[in-house]
Amino acid sequence: MKFSDIYGLENVKERLRRAAESGRVSHAYLFEGIRGVGKMTAAQAFASALVCEHPKGGESCGVCHGCVMCEAGSHPDIRVVKNSLYGIEKKTDILAVETIRAMKKEIYLKPYIADRKIYIIPKADTMVEQAQNSLLKILEEPPAYCVLILLCESSGALLPTVMSRVVKLSLTPLSADDTADCLIEKFGIEQTRATLFARMSGGSVGRAVELSEDEDFLKTRDELANYLLRLVSERGSVAMYDFSKYLKGTKKQSGRIFEILETLLRDMMLICHGKSAEDAANADRVELLTDLCGKITPLISIEFIEILDKYRRFTDQNVNYNMTVQCMVMEWWERTHDRDYRNKI
Ligand SMILES: [Zn+2]
Known part of the structure; x- marks a missing residue:
């Protein structure tokens, strides 16, 4: 996934590209936006730019060994944190405190092949207070190579202490017309259906594609x-x-x-x-x-x-x-x- 493959989110892409290119990367980001707006896609594009062997202008090359592994979801230094990642069985997908503790142990192991190690944490706003406090310990003293990307629909449920240690980026949905254009151009969806699903999705391309399928x-x-x-x-x-x-x-x-x-x-x-x-x-x-x-x-x-x-x-x-x-x-x-x-x- 490259930034140039993402439709919309111009401000966020530009900011992340600049960070990747200059090397001035924060230890922790929070991507906030409605479901399907592209939080995970933007996180993956940023992660691949950070582990790419030949990045250009803050953008991953798409062809090096690191990029190929990113695309396959098998890069050992990019971790998408879920309970199942650490073999923790729960009835819901809300991140358990045990998961954050397991991640905390692992994070201090140096990257395997890249210079950085990226942890993407989906649905960070569903973490209970105990899990957030556990995460806070990492945010207070992160290893130099580590980048955490928290994803959430609404940051209201996150502790102020967590919020004070992350760089927050708001991902804004596209207009209905731009969403429809994207559905037609990138996904080959016929115009009437594209307009309908664009309006129903509230400007979230990911959600509109889900609806169309x-x-x-x-x-x-x-x-x-x-x-x-x-x-x-x-x-x-x-x-x-x-x-x-x-x-x-x-x-x-x-x-x-x-x-x-x-x-x-x-x-x-x-x-x-x-x-x-x-x-x-x-x-x-x-x-x-x-x-x-x-x-x-x-x-x-x-x-x-x-x-x-x-x-x-x-x-x-x-x-x-x-x-x-x-x-x-x-x-x-x-x-x-x-x-x-x-x-x-
Ligand atoms: Zn590359």
Whole structure:
């Protein structure tokens, strides 16, 4: 992976190129940005520039032995830290304190073939305090050859002591138009689909590519949109029960379900507040979106999103999924149809 292969992220690429070229490389970086924005790709490009045998202008050559190993993911001096890397078995992929301790022991072994040793730490913001404190010991006294690259969606969960020892770089998503251009030019995705997935991904090329490869995504999106339409259209409780029943079967793909619901509800809110349906993320379903918005008020459209956010937090905290989605649908239904509730506000 080379910087020149990455679409967008110009400021970040330039800064990392300059650091690699001048040799003035910090011991620890934090790449912050939404899922799929290119944090891992940028980290890999930087790592390969640092271990390349013939780098030029801060860019890896792509052909030397080091670069070939980087490309194959087998360079011994580039470590992507996961629990499984050190044989630590956990039910979740949240980095365990034992993993950080194992990494700490290993980091003091000198690089095998390159001058530097790079540790890429994905999802650094999911580390519990104990793991972060363990990492802090490394950040306080890193070996001279070591470069740590922490990746996170939001730095809010990181301890101030950790933050004070890293160079933070914010990775900004592309505009929807630039994302679509990238999908067409680099991935050969047809224009209509590229525009659709670019809008749905919020400017994250990685996420847009994932969506385009997910054959069931649009089918699921349409099913959810139809259940929403029934929920806001039918006063009886059958639509509510049917929607709950459908959602109860989606626990394994809960992240995707909440993501799709968010794009639909956000579109509803924007259209209810005057935005053209043609500019919506789900612009290929203008008629359905218009129908949905005809059944609710602008205030309800905002409440729907607040309710979604509330129950999404519950699922993040491992609250019973079936109960969570059932309550969420009930609240949506109440907001739309419960006359007592509407009279109270
Ligand atoms: Zn090279």
